[in-house]
Each structure stands twice: as structure tokens, then as C-alpha cells.
Amino acid sequence: MESDPSAYQRQVEKIKESYEKRKAAADREKGLIIVYTGTGKGKSTAAFGMLLRALQHGMKAAVVQYVKGAIATAETDAFARFAGDQLEWHRMGEGFHWLTQDPELDKRAAARAWEQTKELLARPDLKMIVLDEIIVALRLKQLAIEDVLEALDNKREDLHVVLTGRGATDALIDKADLVTEMKMIKHPYKSGIKAQAGIEF
Numbered sequence: 001m002e003s004d005p006s007a008y009q010r011q012v013e014k015i016k017e018s019y020e021k022r023k024a025a026a027d028r029e030k031g032l033i034i035v036y037t038g039t040g041k042g043k044s045t046a047a048f049g050m051l052l053r054a055l056q057h058g059m060k061a062a063v064v065q066y067v068k069g070a071i072a073t074a075e076t077d078a079f080a081r082f083a084g085d086q087l088e089w090h091r092m093g094e095g096f097h098w099l100t101q102d103p104e105l106d107k108r109a110a111a112r113a114w115e116q117t118k119e120l121l122a123r124p125d126l127k128m129i130v131l132d133e134i135i136v137a138l139r140l141k142q143l144a145i146e147d148v149l150e151a152l153d154n155k156r157e158d159l160h161v162v163l164t165g166r167g168a169t170d171a172l173i174d175k176a177d178l179v180t181e182m183k184m185i186k187h188p189y190k191s192g193i194k195a196q197a198g199i200e201f
Contacts, residue, residue: 031127031159032177033152037135037168040182044068047130047162048075054160055082059127062120066113066165067093067133073201090116093133103140110142121155128160135165135172149175 034050036043054061063079068091079087092113120129137143152175155161163172173179195201
């Protein structure tokens with residue numbers, strides 16, 4: 001059965017009209033609170049993709065890694081070309097809690113990362129801060145959610161803050177302007193496929 005070109009044209013015109021209305025209604029700018037959460041892979045990857053876009057626009061940015069500091073990942077080296085005036089990268093975690101098996105060590109690491117985060121939030125020159133796996137630190141009670149929510153309330157109006165990690169609370173989701181939940185449908189681990197360069201690290 002052949003498609004009707006005129007029906008298709010009407011459909012795309014309707015979509016375009018809806019898009020143009022929403023675009024016209026969005027008339028203000030603000031620094032966003034962005035959350036990538038869920039059980040699926042790709043939360044940090046999405047945040048770093050957004051970071052790359054910001055850097056390309058000439059924005060100054062910073063990253064604080066709450067868990068992965070002890071784990072070598074390719075993105076750290078890949079972003080090194082922006083290091084210096086445009087990007088700061090702080091790897092402050094001790095590794096995943098099932099590897100460290102030391103809750104006090106993990107809590108101290110999270111506290112240090114939070115102190116670094118507060119310093120960065122106070123910086124007037126930064127336009128984006130990525131708090132990688134901070135949601136894991138919150139879920140494990142290594143940080144107080146009240147402190148994080150208060151800091152987000154008091155952040156500069158033009159500063160984007162990106163938070164990643166599984167298990168975002170309703171309070172954090174309510175605070176955010178943009179929330180994406182990654183849902184795991186399939187994972188190669190379940191088929192006996194090991195972590196691979198360029199995919200997992």
C-alpha cells in the first residue's frame with residue numbers, strides 16, 4: 001500500500017506547529033539542574049557528552065567524581081586537552097563500595113568531594129559542574145541530601161549542575177529541571193561478555 005504524501009505533509013506540519021509554539025513560549029534562560037539516573041548504563045556518558053558540548057561553546061567547567069576516582073577511565077585522558085583554563089577534573093572517590101568494603105573510607109572520600117563541590121559552586125567563572133556519581137553517595141548516606149538540596153537552591157542562576165548515579169530520590173528529581181532515567185534492557189555482562197575499552201572504561 002502506497003503512503004499518502006499529503007497525509008504525511010499534514011502530519012509533519014502539525015508537529016512543526018507544535019514545536020514552534022513550545023519554542024516561542026520558552027523565553028527565558030537559566031542554569032539547569034540536570035539528573036541522569038536509573039539502572040541502565042550511560043549516565044556518566046550522557047553527562048560527559050553534555051560537558052563536551054559546553055566546552056565547545058567556550059564555557060568553563062569542572063567535574064567532581066565521587067566514586068570513580070580510583071578507577072582509570074578513558075574520559076579523564078580524553079578531556080585532558082581542555083585542562084587548565086577551561087576545565088578542572090577532580091577524581092576524589094575510592095572506588096565502588098563493594099570493592100572498598102570500608103564505609104568510613106567511602107564516607108570520608110565523599111565528604112572531601114563535597115567540600116570541593118562547594119568551592120566550585122562558589123566560583124563565578126564556571127558555567128557547568130558535573131557531579132559524577134554523587135547520587136550514589138547520597139543513596140549510601142555518605143552525604144546528607146538536605147545539604148545538597150540547599151546548595152542547589154543557592155547556586156548561581158546561570159550555573160548548570162549535572163548530577164549522575166542510580167537511585168535519585170523524589171526530592172532530587174523534584175528539584176531538577178531535566179531528569180533522564182536510564183533503564184537497563186540488556187547488558188553484555190549477563191551474556192558473559194567482559195568490560196571492554198571504549199564501552200565500559
